[in-house]
Amino acid sequence: MPSLETLVPGVHRLELASYTLPPFETSNSFLIEDAGVGVLVDAGFYDASSLNFIKATLESFKVSFLKAVLLTHTHNDHCEGLDLLQSAYPEIALYVHGNEYHQVEHFKCLNILADDRKLMVGNKIIQAIFTPGHSPGHLSYYLPEEGVVLAGDLVAGKGSTWIGKPEGNIKDYLKSIDKLRKLKIKVLAPGHGEAIHNPYNKLNEMRSHRLARLEQVRKALTEKPLSLGQLRQLVYPEVPETLTIMADSSLLALLENLMADFQVMHLGSDEAGPYALHSKTKTN
Numbered sequence: 328m329p330s331l332e333t334l335v336p337g338v339h340r341l342e343l344a345s346y347t348l349p350p351f352e353t354s355n356s357f358l359i360e361d362a363g364v365g366v367l368v369d370a371g372f373y374d375a376s377s378l379n380f381i382k383a384t385l386e387s388f389k390v391s392f393l394k395a396v397l398l399t400h401t402h403n404d405h406c407e408g409l410d411l412l413q414s415a416y417p418e419i420a421l422y423v424h425g426n427e428y429h430q431v432e433h434f435k436c437l438n439i440l441a442d443d444r445k446l447m448v449g450n451k452i453i454q455a456i457f458t459p460g461h462s463p464g465h466l467s468y469y470l471p472e473e474g475v476v477l478a479g480d481l482v483a484g485k486g487s488t489w490i491g492k493p494e495g496n497i498k499d500y501l502k503s504i505d506k507l508r509k510l511k512i513k514v515l516a517p518g519h520g521e522a523i524h525n526p527y528n529k530l531n532e533m534r535s536h537r538l539a540r541l542e543q544v545r546k547a548l549t550e551k552p553l554s555l556g557q558l559r560q561l562v563y564p565e566v567p568e569t570l571t572i573m574a575d576s577s578l579l580a581l582l583e584n585l586m587a588d589f590q591v592m593h594l595g596s597d598e599a600g601p602y603a604l605h606s607k608t609k610t611n
């Protein structure tokens with residue numbers, strides 16, 4: 328069943344069934360409304376009952392004009408409902424970062440958003456903040472007056488967010504987390520799961536988790552060079568067979584970062600490795 332949570336007056340989280348990664352089975356869309364005008368952030372739903380829930384929510388907040396959908400990024404579990412939405416609201420504008428424009432270019436009324444661009448909904452200001460890392464054109468949406476950040480997949484309501492090659496980049500991700508840490512935030516709302524009311528703790532936690540994973544990979548290579556498969560068994564022993572591709576792509580993102588810092592080197596001829604500690608760091 329879809330559900331609704333009001334984060335602050337005029338900003339609502341709609342939890343809608345989606346095809347997403349475990350542990351989640353829903354994605355959040357957000358309605359930002361003021362003075363009868365509304366915008367949605369993300370459209371990660373697949374069925375008509377979610378669309379009906381959105382319509383009923385608009386009615387209950389007396390929103391007569393739904394003017395746009397702002398995308399955090401273009402992964403399917405954040406934009407699968409765009410078709411349904413544009414058939415129900417043919418004039419609705421769509422906003423996306425330029426780095427992911429091509430993923431959604433078949434949609435009508437498409438606009439590009441850049442870092443720091445501000446949009447108005449009634450009297451509310453929404454600021455787009457470029458936060459790549461999970462995907463190359465990831466945007467978070469900041470309401471400075473309300474102290475709300477809609478952070479898409481930069482943070483997760485529980486567990487950690489997925490950062491995998493080829494789209495993910497850990498250096499970008501850590502920079503994006505730092506960018507959010509500098510904002511005045513009261514409520515941090517992730518793309519999946521419940522709103523977070525201790526935003527700085529959560530951001531620090533997301534950051535430390537990623538740094539710990541980097542260290543875990545580096546440590547795993549102290550004894551001897553390992554292939555990607557061997558690393559997976561050490562770093563992600565709990566990952567089921569069906570998700571090994573995801574685990575491998577996140578390992579490749581971690582390895583990319585360690586290689587960029589000259590901590591790890593690639594000995595093989597393809598991504599299967601093996602990988603070894605860089606000679607300079609071996610004695611550490």
Ligand SMILES: [Zn+2]
Nearest residue numbers: 400402461480
């Ligand atoms: Zn995503």
